[in-house]
Amino acid sequence: MKKITFPHMGNLDISARAFFSELGFDVIIPPPITKKTLDLGVKYGPEFACLPLKINLGNFIEAIEKGADVIVMGGGCGPCRFGYYGEVQKEILKENGYQFEMFMLEPNLIYDYYQIRKIFGKISIKKIINAVKITWKKIKTVDIIHKLVLKRRATEKKQGQVDKLYNKFLKEIDKTMFIDNIDFLMKKYIEMLNDTRGSFKQGVEVKIGIVGEIYLVLEPFVNLDIENILGNLGASVEKKIYLTSWLEHFLHLSYEMVRIKSAAKKYLKNSVGGHGIDSIGNTVLFANRNFDGVIQLAPFTCMPEIVSQSIIPRVSRSENIPVLSLFYDEHTADAGLKTRLEAFVDLLIRKKEMKGSISCV
Amino acid sequence: MKNKVGIPRGLMYYYYFPSWKIFLKEMGLKVIVSPPTNKKILDNGVKIAVDDICLPFKVYYGHVLELLDKVDYLFVPRFISLGKNNYVCPKFMGLPDMLRSHINDLPELIEPTIDLRKGIMPVRTIAHKIGKQLNKNYITTELAYWKAVKKHKEFKRLQQQGHTAVESINLLEKKQLTMEKKIHNGRLSIAVLGHCYITNDKYISMDMINYLSEQDINIFTVEMFNNCILEKAATRQSKKLFWIYNREVMGSAFHMIYDREQVDGIIQVTAFGCGPDSLVKELVEIKCKHKSISVLNLNLDEHTGEAGLITRLEAFIDLLQRKKMMA
Numbered sequence: 001m002k003k004i005t006f007p008h009m010g011n012l013d014i015s016a017r018a019f020f021s022e023l024g025f026d027v028i029i030p031p032p033i034t035k036k037t038l039d040l041g042v043k044y045g046p047e048f049a050c051l052p053l054k055i056n057l058g059n060f061i062e063a064i065e066k067g068a069d070v071i072v073m074g075g076g077c078g079p080c081r082f083g084y085y086g087e088v089q090k091e092i093l094k095e096n097g098y099q100f101e102m103f104m105l106e107p108n109l110i111y112d113y114y115q116i117r118k119i120f121g122k123i124s125i126k127k128i129i130n131a132v133k134i135t136w137k138k139i140k141t142v143d144i145i146h147k148l149v150l151k152r153r154a155t156e157k158k159q160g161q162v163d164k165l166y167n168k169f170l171k172e173i174d175k176t177m178f179i180d181n182i183d184f185l186m187k188k189y190i191e192m193l194n195d196t197r198g199s200f201k202q203g204v205e206v207k208i209g210i211v212g213e214i215y216l217v218l219e220p221f222v223n224l225d226i227e228n229i230l231g232n233l234g235a236s237v238e239k240k241i242y243l244t245s246w247l248e249h250f251l252h253l254s255y256e257m258v259r260i261k262s263a264a265k266k267y268l269k270n271s272v273g274g275h276g277i278d279s280i281g282n283t284v285l286f287a288n289r290n291f292d293g294v295i296q297l298a299p300f301t302c303m304p305e306i307v308s309q310s311i312i313p314r315v316s317r318s319e320n321i322p323v324l325s326l327f328y329d330e331h332t333a334d335a336g337l338k339t340r341l342e343a344f345v346d347l348l349i350r351k352k353e354m355k356g357s358i359s360c361v
Numbered sequence: 362m363k364n365k366v367g368i369p370r371g372l373m374y375y376y377y378f379p380s381w382k383i384f385l386k387e388m389g390l391k392v393i394v395s396p397p398t399n400k401k402i403l404d405n406g407v408k409i410a411v412d413d414i415c416l417p418f419k420v421y422y423g424h425v426l427e428l429l430d431k432v433d434y435l436f437v438p439r440f441i442s443l444g445k446n447n448y449v450c451p452k453f454m455g456l457p458d459m460l461r462s463h464i465n466d467l468p469e470l471i472e473p474t475i476d477l478r479k480g481i482m483p484v485r486t487i488a489h490k491i492g493k494q495l496n497k498n499y500i501t502t503e504l505a506y507w508k509a510v511k512k513h514k515e516f517k518r519l520q521q522q523g524h525t526a527v528e529s530i531n532l533l534e535k536k537q538l539t540m541e542k543k544i545h546n547g548r549l550s551i552a553v554l555g556h557c558y559i560t561n562d563k564y565i566s567m568d569m570i571n572y573l574s575e576q577d578i579n580i581f582t583v584e585m586f587n588n589c590i591l592e593k594a595a596t597r598q599s600k601k602l603f604w605i606y607n608r609e610v611m612g613s614a615f616h617m618i619y620d621r622e623q624v625d626g627i628i629q630v631t632a633f634g635c636g637p638d639s640l641v642k643e644l645v646e647i648k649c650k651h652k653s654i655s656v657l658n659l660n661l662d663e664h665t666g667e668a669g670l671i672t673r674l675e676a677f678i679d680l681l682q683r684k685k686m687m688a
């Protein structure tokens with residue numbers, strides 16, 4: 001029996017495990033990302049490749065050492081570098097003597113189906129549909145709870161209360177395999193999270209939107225758990241990029257992209273790959289919804305985000321919204337980040353005071 | 362009357378300048394090119410650019426600043442794709458928008474969107490769009506377009522006879538249409554592989570090409586190969602590389618490694634912060650290792666000192682000569 005593995009990205013492991021085990025495969029989840037994973041990636045990966053490539057490479061090495069022999073990786077056809085990750089990682093791993101098969105998911109479902117059959121033998125379509133159903137449900141539920149967690153952290157009564165609930169929820173949903181159970185879990189945790197609601201830690205509501213490259217936005221190890229730092233500073237955070245929104249866009253199921261494009265049109269006329277145009281469009285949309293500030297996250301040398309980073313100052317000036325661009329590499333330390341975020345939140349509160357809309361004690 | 366158009370001497374200048382020039386000239390404009398890159402241009406560009414963007418873009422910004430108050434139009438095409446299933450680097454796709462964000466009082470931009478994935482004769486359509494922007498009639502545009510196409514063919518032919526892009530541009534200025542370049546047997550052959558806008562810019566590449574030619578070395582650069590050969594060589598990689606200009610670089614590397622016996626070494630010239638190159642470099646390096654061909658990786662940024670670079674080149678040449686004598 002072949003053992004499947006896949007890279008980490010935020011809560012992807014929950015849904016990916018559900019999908020592959022529902023299809024009846026053995027799944028080996030790479031060990032959680034640690035400093036060791038990063039070190040492995042940096043050691044073997046190309047020097048100027050972006051951070052996600054290195055971390056994924058580390059994931060694969062650790063998973064292969066645990067016994068995995070099939071790697072499932074996302075593919076694509078550009079212009080972001082992500083589409084070519086798999087190919088480069090395959091070459092590097094083979095070069096270093098690792099034995100495995102790699103299967104790249106391309107944006108072409110028929111091609112993917114035949115690829116899966118080639119590696120794993122026959123699978124009935126009914127089984128696939130079943131697996132997709134439960135996976136989709138899980139992804140959606142996790143994202144809904146996550147959105148709530150981001151809001152509730154700013155108003156929790158006891159420090160760390162929300163995180164505790166969130167971690168418990170992730171463990172429980174990972175175990176259930178029934179759709180009804182997932183619904184029940186969702187209701188239960190929404191109620192429990194709403195119960196934690198107290199007053200704002202800073203006395204006022206500071207709303208911060210997070211935009212940027214999907215891997216940095218979703219993976220807490222890489223972004224140094226920025227949403228937690230912000231939550232503890234009393235800011236309620238909103239993200240626009242989730243697995244659900246990405247999949248919906250990928251399968252052309254949502255109008256979100258049309259909205260983003262029209263919002264960004266004044267500043268950036270066409271898509272630049274990755275989430276470049278999303279960063280611009282969402283910044284404008286956040287500004288329209290009277291958010292206090294926006295933070296852009298991206299890995300060092302990320303091409304689409306560099307384009308947005310160049311344009312964002314103009315957006316920030318004319319939409320009158322402060323934006324903080326953070327580029328992460330393998331050396332970023334969390335003390336420096338914390339200081340910058342504290343200063344940013346302070347600035348936003350001061351700005352609110354100046355407007356005279358609120359009075360701070 | 363607005364009639365002066367500026368072309369910054371950077372990025373796609375090295376791929377298409379002769380045809381752009383004749384096209385804009387036929388449209389009744391006076392073409393002004395910024396001077397070759399110098400320290401002032403680079404410094405100005407670095408000042409306005411974001412830190413992380415790659416070196417050639419910083420240089421390009423500098424050239425734009427240089428032209429700012431001398432011209433009425435600025436020719437800044439927005440490259441997206443040059444055919445089915447290929448792209449250019451995302452930074453090209455946002456180039457006019459990035460300029461607008463960095464520089465406040467830009468002259469009117471001529472910013473054709475070069476997206477050749479759909480349509481019949483898409484380049485001709487683009488030409489007519491420019492014609493409309495400049496208020497020229499249909500026939501003038503059509504004639505200008507065909508002249509530009511012819512010029513581009515001449516430009517390509519000169520390059521394939523063994524001249525670098527800048528040499529070919531200079532030959533065309535002198536109205537010289539063919540000139541064979543000889544490949545001397547018995548000399549070292551080195552492939553200098555990198556984007557045209559890096560290897561041909563004398564300032565950022567520290568005039569590497571001239572230095573090597575003075576050492577009596579046969580030099581091959583990416584622009585000297587026929588596209589079909591490169592395309593074929595690039596298919597050695599199982600997944601198709603979707604950045605077209607990097608596919609050319611990778612194709613020429615693979616062509617040198619596998620199809621030509623006489624190449625002694627490969628110099629990979631990349632710019633600091635170039636995204637696609639960071640991946641392609643790795644793939645080429647692995648292939649070179651298998652065939653035991655020597656590679657020198659040069660990563661250029663705005664701080665590179667000339668002395669350090671020359672020392673590395675000298676050492677590399679010494680190594681290749683030693684290797685050749687041993688064989």
